[in-house]
Amino acid sequence: MGARLTLDHLLWRMRYAHPDSELVAAGTAQRFAEAADSIENLAHTLRSRWEIGGGDTVAVLAFNTIEHFRLLFAAPLLGAAVHSLNPRVPADSLAAQAFRPYPRLVVVDETVLEHRSVGANARAAVAELERAGVPIVPVRGLEPAVPGAELPEPAEESTAFWFHTSGTTGAPRSYPVSHRDVLLHALSQASAEASGLRAADRVLALVPFCHVNGWGLPFTATLSGASLVLPGADLTASNIAERLRRDRITVAAAVPTVWFEVCRRLAETGEAPPPALREVLTGGAAVSQQVVEQVRDVLGAGVAGAWGMTETMAMSTYEREQPGVHTGRFAPLVEARVTAGRLEVRGPFVLGDPDWFDTGDAATLDAQGRLTLLDRHKDLIKSGGEWIVSARLEQRLCAHPTVAEAAVIARPDPKWTERPIAILVPERGHRIEVAQLRAHLAACFPAFWLPEEFTVVDRLPRTPVGKLDKRALRRTHTGGGSAPA
Numbered sequence: 416m417g418a419r420l421t422l423d424h425l426l427w428r429m430r431y432a433h434p435d436s437e438l439v440a441a442g443t444a445q446r447f448a449e450a451a452d453s454i455e456n457l458a459h460t461l462r463s464r465w466e467i468g469g470g471d472t473v474a475v476l477a478f479n480t481i482e483h484f485r486l487l488f489a490a491p492l493l494g495a496a497v498h499s500l501n502p503r504v505p506a507d508s509l510a511a512q513a514f515r516p517y518p519r520l521v522v523v524d525e526t527v528l529e530h531r532s533v534g535a536n537a538r539a540a541v542a543e544l545e546r547a548g549v550p551i552v553p554v555r556g557l558e559p560a561v562p563g564a565e566l567p568e569p570a571e572e573s574t575a576f577w578f579h580t581s582g583t584t585g586a587p588r589s590y591p592v593s594h595r596d597v598l599l600h601a602l603s604q605a606s607a608e609a610s611g612l613r614a615a616d617r618v619l620a621l622v623p624f625c626h627v628n629g630w631g632l633p634f635t636a637t638l639s640g641a642s643l644v645l646p647g648a649d650l651t652a653s654n655i656a657e658r659l660r661r662d663r664i665t666v667a668a669a670v671p672t673v674w675f676e677v678c679r680r681l682a683e684t685g686e687a688p689p690p691a692l693r694e695v696l697t698g699g700a701a702v703s704q705q706v707v708e709q710v711r712d713v714l715g716a717g718v719a720g721a722w723g724m725t726e727t728m729a730m731s732t733y734e735r736e737q738p739g740v741h742t743g744r745f746a747p748l749v750e751a752r753v754t755a756g757r758l759e760v761r762g763p764f765v766l767g768d769p770d771w772f773d774t775g776d777a778a779t780l781d782a783q784g785r786l787t788l789l790d791r792h793k794d795l796i797k798s799g800g801e802w803i804v805s806a807r808l809e810q811r812l813c814a815h816p817t818v819a820e821a822a823v824i825a826r827p828d829p830k831w832t833e834r835p836i837a838i839l840v841p842e843r844g845h846r847i848e849v850a851q852l853r854a855h856l857a858a859c860f861p862a863f864w865l866p867e868e869f870t871v872v873d874r875l876p877r878t879p880v881g882k883l884d885k886r887a888l889r890r891t892h893t894g895g896g897s898a899p900a
């Protein structure tokens with residue numbers, strides 16, 4: 416059979432089209448040709464040691480490491496799916512997500528379990544999986560097996576990955592992504608006006624793989640032959656600056672918050688700009704004009720801003736002229752329209768295909784075909800590229816004996832994009848103690864979920880149908896009628 420829209424084709428390209436491109440991680444470099452062999456070896460291990468086969472799911476809890484990269488290819492080669500778990504969501508949601516769908520195996524990177532900020536969360540979720548009897552394998556437990564019979568050829572329509580939508584309520588909803596989706600998406604991303612990656616590029620993949628496979632970069636890079644550099648656990652600005660310099664990175668992808676931090680670090684230390692960086696890819700949240708200018712002045716690079724969502728496999732538009740203003744033109748295979756102010760999209764790898772998908776974003780499309788985001792209809796808060804579910808904070812706040820009513824809204828923040836603030840009505844005869852409420856929330860949520868500010872009011876504004884009027888709250892408490900676009 417000839418080339419098909421399956422991940423095997425990417426392996427073929429690694430071996431025969433770009434064998435000398437590199438996969439770089441933790442100070443080691445491997446040629447694409449050898450990386451393809453390692454992937455195939457891992458597929459044999461998964462099959463012979465763990466009996467992974469068609470229809471199975473392998474969940475992975477790891478940072479962007481070489482092992483995680485290999486798993487993204489190896490399990491789908493067997494017709495199995497990979498489910499990369501996000502250790503930054505609260506432990507109960509993480510555990511719930513990990514069971515959708517039920518995994519045959521969970522591969523865990525010890526560095527996640529030991530991590531300062533997400534370790535406790537990850538350990539709690541792993542404990543729950545263990546209690547349910549799911550085999551937990553440390554990454555280092557995946558030693559190579561002796562290759563057995565030839566690997567099967569997965570079908571184009573077979574599931575390669577499971578993604579989670581954030582949803583308005585934050586309730587976990589997972590859905591399958593096929594080999595065909597991944598290949599079409601990689602082709603779309605590899606086009607010139609999209610990521611524009613070339614074989615001469617060296618790409619730093621900072622977006623965690625649990626976010627839509629790190630915006631699909633492992634596949635766009637292996638398709639186009641661009642060398643891929645994986646950062647591992649250390650995502651501090653100083654380490655990123657060091658990687659940009661030492662690995663002679665030409666393109667790097669991360670949410671705007673990361674670029675804010677990296678630029679600040681370089682401006683403070685007076686370090687020289689990275690020697691080879693030509694472009695920063697950023698999206699997932701609005702990039703401010705301030706960050707665009709800093710990337711240009713401090714890093715000496717251009718900015719390609721992008722709009723996208725999990726449901727579109729991320730990065731669906733690209734804007735290089737005015738990324739602080741517009742989010743740009745749609746990448747190949749994604750079509751868009753604005754209906755009553757709401758952005759709808761469709762395409763072969765967009766959720767709900769062939770129907771139009773309602774994004775929940777308010778936007779305009781101008782006569783030049785450029786998308787401009789205005790507002791989000793959802794009430795989720797996006798902080799540093801991660802979601803904070805206001806409804807869950809509100810429920811927990813209301814469970815405290817001193818709180819009668821609670822609203823949590825986003826306040827624009829130059830570094831994090833948005834930060835939560837809480838507006839509370841006290842229970843009759845009670846006083847609200849901020850320290851108590853913080854401790855009450857900290858028992859359930861990661862530290863970055865905790866509101867920056869707690870404001871006490873007599874009553875909360877309501878819409879005519881009695882719903883909390885968050886627009887009115889934003890007007891009063893954040894100085895704007897809407898979340899920042």
Ligand code: AMP
Pocket residue numbers: 580581698699700701702720721722723724725726742774775776788791802900
């Ligand atoms: P997610 O579900 O995590 O993939 O987030 C998707 C949502 O993030 C979109 O529906 C938008 O509300 C927001 N978003 C993504 N990219 C941008 C951008 N470039 N500018 C503003 N908001 C964005």
